[in-house]
Amino acid sequence: MRDILRLYRGLRGMLTTHYPNFALGMPLGPTETPIFIYHDVTSEEFGADLQFLRRNGYRTLSLREFFERADGKGKPEKAVLITFDDARKTFYTEALPALRAFGARATLFAPTYWMMGEANSPETSRHDLFMSWMELRRALDSGLVDVQSHGSRHALVCVSNKLLGFATPAMLNRFDIYDWPMRHQGGGDVLGRPLLGTPVYDSSPLLSASNRYIESTAATHACVEMVAREGGDRFFSQKGWSQALRSIYERALGREPGRQLPKADFRSLVASEFEQSRDEFRRHLGYEPDTMAYPWKLGSPLSLELAARFGLKAVFGVALDYRRARSKRLPVRVFGRLKCDWLPTLPGDGRLGLTTVAARKLCGFSKTLHLAH
Numbered sequence: 107m108r109d110i111l112r113l114y115r116g117l118r119g120m121l122t123t124h125y126p127n128f129a130l131g132m133p134l135g136p137t138e139t140p141i142f143i144y145h146d147v148t149s150e151e152f153g154a155d156l157q158f159l160r161r162n163g164y165r166t167l168s169l170r171e172f173f174e175r176a177d178g179k180g181k182p183e184k185a186v187l188i189t190f191d192d193a194r195k196t197f198y199t200e201a202l203p204a205l206r207a208f209g210a211r212a213t214l215f216a217p218t219y220w221m222m223g224e225a226n227s228p229e230t231s232r233h234d235l236f237m238s239w240m241e242l243r244r245a246l247d248s249g250l251v252d253v254q255s256h257g258s259r260h261a262l263v264c265v266s267n268k269l270l271g272f273a274t275p276a277m278l279n280r281f282d283i284y285d286w287p288m289r290h291q292g293g294g295d296v297l298g299r300p301l302l303g304t305p306v307y308d309s310s311p312l313l314s315a316s317n318r319y320i321e322s323t324a325a326t327h328a329c330v331e332m333v334a335r336e337g338g339d340r341f342f343s344q345k346g347w348s349q350a351l352r353s354i355y356e357r358a359l360g361r362e363p364g365r366q367l368p369k370a371d372f373r374s375l376v377a378s379e380f381e382q383s384r385d386e387f388r389r390h391l392g393y394e395p396d397t398m399a400y401p402w403k404l405g406s407p408l409s410l411e412l413a414a415r416f417g418l419k420a421v422f423g424v425a426l427d428y429r430r431a432r433s434k435r436l437p438v439r440v441f442g443r444l445k446c447d448w449l450p451t452l453p454g455d456g457r458l459g460l461t462t463v464a465a466r467k468l469c470g471f472s473k474t475l476h477l478a479h
Contacts, residue, residue: 129444129451130460134184139167139175140452141187141443143399143424149200155449156208159186162454166210169252169397173420176441186452188212189422189443191256191399192284193221193237198245205250215256215399215422216242218386219297228390233298235283239390246391255395255418258382259297261312262287264319267364268308272329272351273300275339284401288312290320302341303333305355313379313405318372324362328354376409380416397421404430404440414438 128134144152159166165185167175172187174180190197193216205212221239223230228239237245245251264287271277273286278299287309289296300306304326307319332354333341341347367375387395396419404423405413413421414437421440423431428442447466450458 125448125460126444128453129448129463131451134453136182137175137178139172139180139185139187140449141172141189141422141441142446142449143443144188144190144201144446145192146194146196147201147204148196149204152201153204153207155446156204156210158450158452158454158456159210160208161456162452164452164454166212168211169213169254171211172213186449189399190214191401192217192260193242193253193256194235195231195237195241198237198241202245202248202251206248209250211250211252213252213254213397214242214245215254217256217258217260217401218383219259221386221390233283243391253391253395255380255383255387255398257313257379257398257401258386259288259312259379260284260401261297262309263312263315264288264307264321264364265310265315265317266308266319267321269352269355270306270308272348272355273302273304273306274342275302276342277306278302289326290323291326301330301333302338303329303351305329311400311402313376313400313409314403316406316408317369318367318375320365320367322359322362322364325355325358325364328358373408376406377412377416379409380412380418384416399423399443403427410440411437 126138126140128138128140134140156166163184165183167185167187169187171180171185175185188211190201190212193214197214201212204210216237220232220236221242222232223238228243231238242253246253262285283298286297286299287307289300289304305321307321312318329351332351336344344350383398384394387393394417396417398413398418399422400409402424404410404427405421410421418438421438423440423442424445427440430436431440431442433440447463450456451460451463
């Protein structure tokens with residue numbers, strides 16, 4: 107049932123997304139600069155996109171050139187902005203060599219928490235999925251890459267006591283490291299994949315949420331301990347495991363319920379995303395970021411207010427944010443972006459039609475659905 111609901115949300119998002127005229131088969135506007143988002147890539151796939159751009163006379167812009175063009179100061183030429191979110195290892199091993207081969211530019215948005223290794227080492231990252239600070243510096247030194255902020259934790263937070271289920275072996279294998287909400291544990295917060303049996307609640311991106319629900323530590327411990335005691339993975343092959351886990355969860359919750367984080371503390375938590383990102387950029391790269399791409403979707407009013415307060419001159423969202431980006435009342439400049447699979451709909455030789463790309467996206471929904479939001 108949850109998969110059906112997630113598919114419904116994905117389809118609804120696709121239908122309510124703003125798509126520029128070129129994605130509908132029309133010409134590109136004379137001052138239009140499409141912005142595309144990439145995450146994980148292979149050199150072959152990304153190289154094919156760069157070849158398409160080269161063959162059709164598109165130039166890839168630096169971030170400075172993009173802003174000049176957005177302000178009406180750029181050259182009248184066909185140009186795009188290529189962006190990468192997350193600073194995953196594949197950017198360094200796959201995308202950067204392709205950029206060098208084509209002499210192309212890209213902007214990389216890095217979540218600083220995941221760049222830090224043991225003792226905040228610049229040579230290692232917190233998880234082998236991500237680049238290290240040293241690799242980020244090498245990307246900068248290539249002269250082809252701008253590195254800016256993707257916040258710090260790239261975190262989801264629980265927003266209510268609505269229980270969606272428990273962490274099972276199948277879910278741990280299926281969902282990405284970012285899909286698991288930040289957990290309150292031992293007086294602090296823990297990110298990444300949880301232990302088997304961990305309760306999973308309704309959640310939202312931290313920078314887009316309006317509140318945070320602090321889950322019951324007692325309920326989490328009771329569920330995790332029960333699964334470990336009953337054989338770990340083997341527990342989930344037993345008949346009635348879900349009912350047994352829910353029963354112990356409810357008993358523990360009765361002893362220690364969850365709670366809402368006070369508003370002042372929540373504001374401090376959101377502000378820490380900007381503080382930590384700024385401080386780590388300054389320490390490892392020698393400058394403060396002035397641009398940020400929001401994880402998942404554009405930030406909340408509080409987050410946008412804090413973005414302006416911390417000196418960001420612009421932020422990037424996604425396709426769902428195009429209409430909101432046009433508002434003159436926002437405290438910071440906002441740009442929407444399209445996922446990279448729309449790039450081949452640009453005018454030119456080898457152009458794909460809307461129906462072809464839409465069909466591919468529908469086929470891929472089952473692989474890209476998020477766990478709890």
